[in-house]
Amino acid sequence: MRELLLPVLLLCALCRASVHYPFEELLELRPLERNNLLASFDFKINSTEFELYEPEDKTFHYSTFSKLLGPILQETNTRELHLRFSQGWYDPEVYGELPYKGKHSGGTGVELWAVLEGQNEDTVFKDWIKLANSLSGLFCASLNFIDSSSTTYPATVFQPAAPMLEQGLSLKNDLFLLRSALPREPVCTENLTPFLKLLPTKGKAGISSLLTGHKVFNSQWSSMSIDVTTHCSGTKCHYEMEQSINLILDVPMTLERNRMPIPKPTPGSELKCDPTKPFDAFHCFPLDDISELEFSLADLFGKKIQGGALLASQPTKICADLDLESWSMEVQTDSQIVPKIEQEKTCFVIENTNGHDVLFRAKDTKKVKSLKSPPILASRSLSGYSQDSGGFRIDVKNPTDEDLDIIIFESIPWFVRIYLHTLTLNINSTVTHIVSDPQFDQYVKGIIYNPAIDRQKPSHLELLVGIPAHTKIKLSLEFDKAMLLYAEYPPDANHGFEIEPAVISVLDRNSHNVVYEMRTTTALLTIPTPDFSMPYNVIILTSTVMSLAFGSIFNLLTKQTVTEEEAESRVKESRITRLRSRIKERVQRIKSLFRRS
Amino acid sequence: MTMVESEYIILTTGFFIRLAVPALYPQITSILDKSVLFSTPISSFRSLQEGIFLLTSDIDPYNGEVVHFPPLLLVLFSQLTHLNAVFAAFDTLIGFLLVQINKNTKYSTKFSSGVVATFYAFNPLAILSTLSKSTTVINNLTLILFFHFTLQNKFRASIVTLAISTYLTYYNWYFAVPLMFSIYQSTRSQQAVVRSLILYIASISALLYSSYILTNNSLRFLYLNYASIVLFKKIVPNIGLWWYFFTEIFDFFSSFYLSVFNIYSFIFVVPLATRFRNDLLFASWILVGFVNFAKAYPTVTDLNLFYSMLIIFKVYYKKLKFSPFLSYLGVILILTLLPVFYYVWMSLNSGNANFFYAIGLVLSILQTIIVSDFLWSKIQTEYFESKNINIDTIVKLTQI
Numbered sequence: 001m002r003e004l005l006l007p008v009l010l011l012c013a014l015c016r017a018s019v020h021y022p023f024e025e026l027l028e029l030r031p032l033e034r035n036n037l038l039a040s041f042d043f044k045i046n047s048t049e050f051e052l053y054e055p056e057d058k059t060f061h062y063s064t065f066s067k068l069l070g071p072i073l074q075e076t077n078t079r080e081l082h083l084r085f086s087q088g089w090y091d092p093e094v095y096g097e098l099p100y101k102g103k104h105s106g107g108t109g110v111e112l113w114a115v116l117e118g119q120n121e122d123t124v125f126k127d128w129i130k131l132a133n134s135l136s137g138l139f140c141a142s143l144n145f146i147d148s149s150s151t152t153y154p155a156t157v158f159q160p161a162a163p164m165l166e167q168g169l170s171l172k173n174d175l176f177l178l179r180s181a182l183p184r185e186p187v188c189t190e191n192l193t194p195f196l197k198l199l200p201t202k203g204k205a206g207i208s209s210l211l212t213g214h215k216v217f218n219s220q221w222s223s224m225s226i227d228v229t230t231h232c233s234g235t236k237c238h239y240e241m242e243q244s245i246n247l248i249l250d251v252p253m254t255l256e257r258n259r260m261p262i263p264k265p266t267p268g269s270e271l272k273c274d275p276t277k278p279f280d281a282f283h284c285f286p287l288d289d290i291s292e293l294e295f296s297l298a299d300l301f302g303k304k305i306q307g308g309a310l311l312a313s314q315p316t317k318i319c320a321d322l323d324l325e326s327w328s329m330e331v332q333t334d335s336q337i338v339p340k341i342e343q344e345k346t347c348f349v350i351e352n353t354n355g356h357d358v359l360f361r362a363k364d365t366k367k368v369k370s371l372k373s374p375p376i377l378a379s380r381s382l383s384g385y386s387q388d389s390g391g392f393r394i395d396v397k398n399p400t401d402e403d404l405d406i407i408i409f410e411s412i413p414w415f416v417r418i419y420l421h422t423l424t425l426n427i428n429s430t431v432t433h434i435v436s437d438p439q440f441d442q443y444v445k446g447i448i449y450n451p452a453i454d455r456q457k458p459s460h461l462e463l464l465v466g467i468p469a470h471t472k473i474k475l476s477l478e479f480d481k482a483m484l485l486y487a488e489y490p491p492d493a494n495h496g497f498e499i500e501p502a503v504i505s506v507l508d509r510n511s512h513n514v515v516y517e518m519r520t521t522t523a524l525l526t527i528p529t530p531d532f533s534m535p536y537n538v539i540i541l542t543s544t545v546m547s548l549a550f551g552s553i554f555n556l557l558t559k560q561t562v563t564e565e566e567a568e569s570r571v572k573e574s575r576i577t578r579l580r581s582r583i584k585e586r587v588q589r590i591k592s593l594f595r596r597s
Numbered sequence: 598m599t600m601v602e603s604e605y606i607i608l609t610t611g612f613f614i615r616l617a618v619p620a621l622y623p624q625i626t627s628i629l630d631k632s633v634l635f636s637t638p639i640s641s642f643r644s645l646q647e648g649i650f651l652l653t654s655d656i657d658p659y660n661g662e663v664v665h666f667p668p669l670l671l672v673l674f675s676q677l678t679h680l681n682a683v684f685a686a687f688d689t690l691i692g693f694l695l696v697q698i699n700k701n702t703k704y705s706t707k708f709s710s711g712v713v714a715t716f717y718a719f720n721p722l723a724i725l726s727t728l729s730k731s732t733t734v735i736n737n738l739t740l741i742l743f744f745h746f747t748l749q750n751k752f753r754a755s756i757v758t759l760a761i762s763t764y765l766t767y768y769n770w771y772f773a774v775p776l777m778f779s780i781y782q783s784t785r786s787q788q789a790v791v792r793s794l795i796l797y798i799a800s801i802s803a804l805l806y807s808s809y810i811l812t813n814n815s816l817r818f819l820y821l822n823y824a825s826i827v828l829f830k831k832i833v834p835n836i837g838l839w840w841y842f843f844t845e846i847f848d849f850f851s852s853f854y855l856s857v858f859n860i861y862s863f864i865f866v867v868p869l870a871t872r873f874r875n876d877l878l879f880a881s882w883i884l885v886g887f888v889n890f891a892k893a894y895p896t897v898t899d900l901n902l903f904y905s906m907l908i909i910f911k912v913y914y915k916k917l918k919f920s921p922f923l924s925y926l927g928v929i930l931i932l933t934l935l936p937v938f939y940y941v942w943m944s945l946n947s948g949n950a951n952f953f954y955a956i957g958l959v960l961s962i963l964q965t966i967i968v969s970d971f972l973w974s975k976i977q978t979e980y981f982e983s984k985n986i987n988i989d990t991i992v993k994l995t996q997i
Binding site: 385386387388389414417418419420421422435436447449450451452453454459480482483484485486487528529530531534535538539541542545546548549550552553554555556557558559560561562563564567570571 | 631633638643644646647649650651653654656660661662663830831832833834838840841842843844845846847848851861864865868869872887890891942943944946949950951954958961962965968969972973976977979980992993994995996997
């Protein structure tokens with residue numbers, strides 16, 4: 001047996017060196033202002049080819065494509081799948097535009113959209129629920145709570161990314177785009193583990209070995225994304241999957257946490273106060289952020305890179321976008337690696353199984369490559385203070401020199417009863433137009449509105465808005481809040497309900513393709529709550545009042561009216577009274593008999 | 598100046614008050630429309646505006662669940678402008694019809710037309726109801742027009758009015774029962790009753806069918822207009838008894854209690870009509886009061902119809918336990934407390950739903966007391982009349 005094992009192992013080692021699978025991975029690091037660091041992990045996986053309909057060969061070779069995901073996609077006729085897990089707040093004024101122009105970033109919580117093929121809306125919806133339930137189990141997320149009351153059919157945004165029909169493949173059925181979001185879902189390490197399991201390296205080698213839950217979710221902002229698209233040529237199709245994780249790390253805070261896991265206030269002797277301002281034993285204006293930093297990947301992620309992903313078609317690549325005047329980068333491994341400059345980025349590749357670490361040194365961290373500012377700045381807030389009504393307010397600013405076309409996508413739960421006629425547009429805080437004004441249409445060029453149906457469908461609103469250069473617009477919309485039934489309230493009803501982020505897409509003016517996409521924050525909406533300890537009291541009190549009314553009116557309508565004297569005489573004549581008086585007489589007689597004796 | 602002229606002058610003054618207030622203070626409509634007293638999701642002005650907006654911008658208003666108005670009403674309102682004047686005119690018409698009804702009743706004692714006109718024209722409840730622009734004003738108008746025609750024995754007109762009224766609001770078909778009784782009382786022929794019933798059903802069917810055609814052959818308006826009320830689909834606090842009950846009731850019992858509450862609201866329709874078949878105006882009026890108490894989405898505008906018609910029944914004031922002045926004051930007191938407790942719950946968060954519910958319960962009790970007080974007074978008066986005793990003689994009556 002042993003004699004056999006050695007040649008087999010040798011053979012395997014050989015094949016490992018020669019066979020490459022359709023898998024690529026790339027880590028990009030980019031220092032940002034205020035000592036933040038953007039880390040983008042990107043993985044690309046292709047499946048082997050298969051036939052879309054009735055494959056002759058029922059066996060399916062997944063190769064590097066996850067065997068967990070493939071059958072789910074086939075079973076539910078999913079042609080495109082997009083899944084996002086995000087948390088934290090992305091501040092575009094500090095971090096610049098979103099990585100990949102927002103293509104891979106989701107709103108807070110979990111977001112899922114997919115293109116499904118099916119005969120009609122009903123069968124597709126069943127598949128959609130099946131897909132959500134399967135993904136829920138796969139990613140340990142509450143995606144099973146997706147139902148018709150949170151599902152929308154976007155009309156202009158989230159459109160299929162892959163041109164399915166480019167190679168002349170004729171689809172048997174129609175394609176449907178469905179989307180849902182769970183803004184309340186806390187994204188955590190149990191979502192990261194299955195995410196890594198989808199990779200052929202399983203988080204054991206390559207850049208994915210850096211990803212551990214307690215470091216990833218210590219970030220200021222994190223977004224995990226999975227995008228699966230189907231590409232066909234002729235009748236042969238294959239899946240392309242792109243997985244990415246984008247993190248914004250506060251470097252000094254991460255280093256501080258390594259040094260002192262339980263945070264303690266800085267002792268007075270170590271405080272650096274601003275000497276230009278008054279300071280003494282009780283007053284101190286701390287100096288600006290630290291400007292000299294030295295940190296390694298192991299400091300940030302707790303681990304070194306555990307060698308390259310050797311089965312990948314391209315070797316594992318790590319790049320850093322540094323301002324080389326004040327930043328330097330050093331690869332720490334057994335052998336000597338000198339990073340090369342590629343397209344203004346400092347890059348190196350890993351081609352062995354040794355541990356690699358990268359050390360960054362900065363003389364002045366304030367000197368970073370200038371940020372690309374986003375083409376659009378937007379925020380959404382709630383207005384009104386009452387629990388029974390309120391309003392949305394969306395502020396959008398176009399800081400660029402060009403006029404922009406944007407689409408604002410909103411999916412609002414049914415218990416928020418929006419009034420579209422209250423939609424108001426305000427331009428640069430000076431001019432205000434309501435929706436029925438003719439001037440309103442100059443800015444808002446199209447409205448798609450599907451009103452909500454109680455407990456079945458959310459309100460779905462898409463607005464195509466043109467914003468002139470250097471202009472601020474404000475859109476506001478009023479709504480009423482419905483009360484829920486006793487059992488429909490979540491356990492902490494007074495916490496409020498999260499309204500999923502509005503999605504704002506910037507369109508290219510000519511091709512109408514989405515060139516930038518961003519999401520606002522979630523909104524926390526309080527809705528009126530009953531007193532949860534009251535059911536029996538309410539039932540008893542209401543029923544009492546109702547029976548009181550019934551009894552008195554019923555008596556008035558049915559009884560005969562007589563004078564009081566007549567009533568008394570009638571009572572005297574009645575049988576019961578006669579019977580009673582007879583009994584009384586008897587008792588008297590018996591009593592008198594006893595007295596006599 | 599004759600009496601006739603004075604009542605017209607008073608009503609015109611009332612009309613101009615209803616025009617002047619929103620002209621001087623335009624926010625009043627939205628304030629009242631957002632108040633729990635004057636608006637429910639079924640009848641609020643902002644839902645009406647939403648419906649008109651959706652209709653004019655080619656979005657099907659019956660796709661969502663905000664619009665609960667019949668299609669013909671929506672189409673009518675989408676053509677109307679100067680809504681302040683329209684609602685003021687509607688309300689003044691109610692006042693005018695009230696004066697007419699008061700004139701035409703056969704009661705021995707009644708207020709002069711001038712008093713009735715003054716009472717309605719300057720009635721704060723009526724003015725606020727008008728300014729809230731809720732569609733309940735139109736409901737009130739159709740009902741009082743129906744009472745007016747019935748009292749004058751113009752039965753065809755009254756049947757058609759009632760059909761329109763039923764088309765607008767679900768509960769109004771209850772009044773078909775006293776109407777059929779009055780038709781029988783005056784014609785003494787069962788055929789006439791059957792014919793009226795056919796006319797009534799035909800008118801409603803015509804209205805429903807035209808709505809069906811108007812909404813592109815969709816029956817969803819039926820669900821939104823009538824089933825939403827019967828099945829109590831919009832749980833929003835109001836001054837009635839239903840909302841807190843159905844919020845708190847366990848889902849399992851919900852359908853049982855829905856049927857109980859619906860039967861309850863209907864339960865006195867036939868008994869009232871049979872007991873007071875000699876005075877069906879009174880029976881209808883008591884029915885208005887009882888339905889206000891037992892309906893799913895009552896507003897102050899609904900109460901306004903009942904408390905305005907109270908002035909017609911002066912003849913029964915003598916035998917009341919509580920004078921109408923006192924009960925009116927009680928109602929006003931509760932109606933000022935209701936928004937306060939609502940505000941404490943919704944905006945200040947220093948009280949909870951129980952405060953508002955409790956005051957709503959007191960209002961319901963008060964309504965019951967007023968209704969049964971008037972019933973008892975009517976029964977006593979009837980007794981005196983049947984025995985030919987002077988109403989002022991002191992005879993203590995009871996029921997067995």
